[in-house]
Amino acid sequence: MSNNRIEAFSDGVIAIIITIMVLELKVPHGDTLAALLPEIPVFLSYLLSFIYVGIYWNNHHHLLHVCERVSGPILWANLHLLFWLSLFPLATAWMGEHHRAVAPSAAYGAVLLMAAIAWWILQQAIIASQGSESLLKAAVGRDWKGKLSPVLYVLGIAAAFWSAPLSQGLYLLVAALWFVPDRRIERALVTDPARAEPEA
Amino acid sequence: MSNNRIEAFSDGVIAIIITIMVLELKVPHGDTLAALLPEIPVFLSYLLSFIYVGIYWNNHHHLLHVCERVSGPILWANLHLLFWLSLFPLATAWMGEHHRAVAPSAAYGAVLLMAAIAWWILQQAIIASQGSESLLKAAVGRDWKGKLSPVLYVLGIAAAFWSAPLSQGLYLLVAALWFVPDRRIERALVTDPARAEPEA
Amino acid sequence: MSNNRIEAFSDGVIAIIITIMVLELKVPHGDTLAALLPEIPVFLSYLLSFIYVGIYWNNHHHLLHVCERVSGPILWANLHLLFWLSLFPLATAWMGEHHRAVAPSAAYGAVLLMAAIAWWILQQAIIASQGSESLLKAAVGRDWKGKLSPVLYVLGIAAAFWSAPLSQGLYLLVAALWFVPDRRIERALVTDPARAEPEA
């Protein structure tokens, strides 16, 4: 199986996830501007998740770009990632409806954490399939963003039990860290692939 | 990243948006033709939004066609546009359900306005990435439609506080202005790309 | 605009339509096999519409296959067709819920009729763009199926006021007529395109 097909399927699933999230935004009850007020936290949750899915879509493309041969483990690691991404609409809606409560913010963080772990597993599956000369391994380098994110998600989950807004602030911080498209893979592709320098 | 992938992803999202809008049309209560009557304003809202999304889809294709290299800012400007387009189903359903009320018609206009601004930002991001010899800049020319539309949307939002139908009429007018596919980019591609003439 | 892109977009919309129809099938109330009984008419409506959308998808592919250049009118004729197809889920759900009532069966036929008219307009738009040597015109020939279908839909709409099952039987009949993939265009492409023989 070429990477084209897994990319096209993943793109389709991600495009659907990012779009059906909006179905969780309910038509306001009533016809006044005031009827929009209770929708604001739901809207902000949607915005945050939209950014997260946008980040995953962008980086996913770069990840598959360096993966020429799709093995069985890569295939299932990718579906595993899509599984957790598919829970974003649900987690988003729950946090949006109860933005001051402990459980929804913790659950949102748990879905983010599982997606990050699934991402890491997918990365490892591709690196393993590429062997010791792995281009992706060189491109990823020390991967401080990939290592810091789960830590911040765990902190965010813990923080939810103390203050939901603090928890949400931590999730926003991780999104901000990843917002800038990840140049590591592009850079590794540009430099001599046989001797790509690991990121400092 | 090539423009193919951003185009395929955007097409997917736009195809989903245009289709899930129909989910806001509820199955009529009752089994008589009279049960269809209250659905008529919702249906007309759906029709207007369908035309708007069709226009965006068509022009989006032309826009990306002249954009060979997709940079980070273009990527996020495009996702920003998709974000506002994704709110069309919600705004459409609200206006359809309360077609004589102020807030839903104003909110619909606000979503149209934000999409138009997002469109302008995307255009500027592509022009900036192309430098002083930008083909898109030449193709867009004075861009009177791009400049007139936001003005009409603002008028439409203001008009909603006085008369919702007038407001809706203004949104319909903008759709009519854009209905004819935009030939400027096609024309610029046909003429010598190095010396494309700006539109009068 | 090449036909690839309009085909990909249409395919996306049709794939979504055929799939979201299933969202109108509600999870049965209760946990017994008897709870499935009231779902049977809804299920049969879904099956009929699934076949219709499958037929449209298949023939749409053949139609665009002979259309090398996509003009503005073709683009909008295609979106117009997609608009009516997008109403299939709604019409299906309404007829499924009230399968013995007049209005839902008549409305279902009206949506089928509008889609058939939209199909004819799209065909004419492509023929017009191809000029007097139109390959599609030769392929379509006398188009007895294209002409008979709207007549049967009108009969079906009229029959609904007398007997809903008769009306539904007529819609089923048209589906059966089209079920066999339309070979006319394939045949015209195989024979000398410059001198394609009209269908008898």
Next chain:
Amino acid sequence: MSNNRIEAFSDGVIAIIITIMVLELKVPHGDTLAALLPEIPVFLSYLLSFIYVGIYWNNHHHLLHVCERVSGPILWANLHLLFWLSLFPLATAWMGEHHRAVAPSAAYGAVLLMAAIAWWILQQAIIASQGSESLLKAAVGRDWKGKLSPVLYVLGIAAAFWSAPLSQGLYLLVAALWFVPDRRIERALVTDPARAEPEA
């Protein structure tokens, strides 16, 4: 019609099915972790169906890969398969909501069984179109997994009348059997296509 287009359309439909299943997971009522408890069976149903659809997507790709020419029967056999796959979200939601009841577990098995039969029909349609030298026939070999699965589904349906968890365990067992990507077709393609060895 080339296999590219039928593959792209099927991929689109499967991507939508796998994603809209999540819409059946409802936002929990309440804002405590305890509110998640009643969602656990629904979540596990979703997980099982996600794996099933993932398996179908993966094997479907291999199936179409050996099918160069798409005939009318193959086209409809494929749509028939997609029809039963499209019922997965509904069957999943019903079993998730009533995980200890007879009918939902039996109905879930019935949908799995019908999809397996549709798969077998599609396989036969492709083999028939390829004639006596069929590459697919050689690749499939004795097809013990394809023959065992329907037997296990029937056992699962019967078991539901005695114990729903046992029934669900059998469905899980079939998923586990298929979880490993099917290498038969890949193997047959690698060996001399003219003399592919049947699987032992």
